[in-house]
Amino acid sequence: MTALLEVRDLATHFATRTGVVRAVDGVTLSLAPGEIIGLVGESGSGKSVTGFSILGLVDPPGRIVRGSVRFEGRELVGLPHGELRSLRGRRIAMVFQDPSATLNPVLTILDQMRLALEAHERIGKAAARARAAEILTRVGIPDAGRRLDSYPHQLSGGMRQRVAIAIALLNRPALVVCDEPTTALDVSIQAQILAEMKSLARESGTALIWISHDLSTVSALASRILVMYAGRVVEEGTVGDVLSAPRHPYTRGLLDSLPSLATPGQDLRQIPGAMPSLSDPPPGCAFAPRCAHAVDACTAMPDLVGAGGRGVRCHRPLGDAP
């Protein structure tokens, strides 16, 4: 199977007054049609900027400084603005964390959906309404025909996020990048949306990049997982491989931090310290200052090594014979 998306050595830097922030610094990933991968990391790991970079949505002072993003065989880095626009919303779409910030408050749901349709094809009013109602029903909005004439503020947070997902799916894209789409929602609504996304992606053959800080939601949805730290992928593999036998000390640390895996009342095994500044990262492995296994060699940057989609960026990966 040929890859739908192939990202190679992508680097996105932000030139700020205090120096260059290397938000994404050499990310490589590939995605097959219909595949769901999870991009996991904490704030500042570069997971969202990776998503934005794939769609060419990085604004100055941010800039893709190297690497390539090939989507359906086309290079997107350096593609003229107009051509990117005709791809976005049609072949690649994005769902953001906060639907109240991404929906236009002064347009009805129907108007926003019609704009998304008209941007890419000539479509009559009645046909647009029918398509919009159909897709709203598919994302689990009851009484969709009537909801079309509502404004965003008349909907709950969960319903607004469903509308945002519906808009992303309107033109049957091959890839949807979802940036923490359920983080702002309550658990009961999150479970509804996760269940719907999984079946929608399966039915329509849409590939998903699911960006989240929450290992549990990613594990439930994705087949493969990439763990990011300080702008780089530090570990990748199938969900089962990475989460049952993590090889990077950071992945191990993240899992150990989860209260759901610990004995109630006992201290959690915490990772000491905090993520380094991305404008002045430590030399070599960025995790070394917080790592219990660090040695002198860790001041040199380790490569992401491995085969068959299972990789780890560490000089002393866990599980190796000492």
Add this chain to the structure above:
Amino acid sequence: MSALVDVRAASKVFRQPATLVERIGSAFGVCELPRPVHAVDDVSLEIRNGEVLGLVGESGCGKSTLGRMIAGILPPSAGSALFDGMPLLAGAGRPVKSTTRVQMIFQDPFASLDPRMRVGDIIAEGPVAHGLVSKSASAADVSRWLSTVGLDPQVADRYPHQFSGGQRQRIAIARALAMRPDMLVCDEPVASLDVSIQAQIVNLFLKLRRDLGLTMLFISHDLGVVRHVSDRIAIMYLGRIVEIGTARSVFERPRHPYTRALLDSVPRLRIDDRVEVDFRPIRGELPSPLDPPAGCHFHMRCPHANEACAVQRPTLLHVEGREVACLRATELDLSGEAPP
């Protein structure tokens, strides 16, 4: 153990005053007066000396409002909230002296610390104003609390913006501790933090509890965190407590259908590629607190509801060592798959 906090049939109703236009309009029947919100509806609970009570619920269920009543920030509209046998607020919402014995930690340490004050002044302000520490001794006091929460005492002359989220939350905790409280009301104290930092702060709360014997009300929507730190857990739904009991009994053998559904909604970590996750979401949405359904608030989303549930309000009854507000609590078997 005696009860440190005793909430008796407390309610909190928020009323938006009607504007002149609304009053005239409603007299002619062309518009409605603003409806009151019953944020907390006839809640009774006790928090024992030295225990950690977890309070769980989704947005809008009234958990923060209940927390603020217990912290003495909001007066109840009806009923009472007693701290060590005394009301926390005297008439007209005026705080009484004992209020300093309860301190609050808020969710967002970016909003709860004054950006124009130095960390040392933030921590020293309360105890000096209340005469707990003399001005001359306050610097030493600040150092003591900064080291208690795991910060270098040297940072006292820095400003909040120079710290990360986790460090700011430590400063907020130091500020609360400096008041020598008997109890902390923690309102989503780790919700805005990253997983690895969250574990550090959870461990800090566990340590404070061991070292200082603090009583805590720990409010959160994160079931994993609440389970980890709490002795007992109360589950709230639309202003009412639907189940309260030991953390273990509530999590392992829930007896209220909402508790069961909430536990089932949390995705579990999948570590086996061959296993598919089976999502079991609660159907429907949280009803508006402006217009809650009659009877049991949960009946419209409950898979076990019958006709009586739509009309009769359930009261908290003792069932199997915990209290449950469900008309069918004794007959339902909600065992199913136990969460890990």
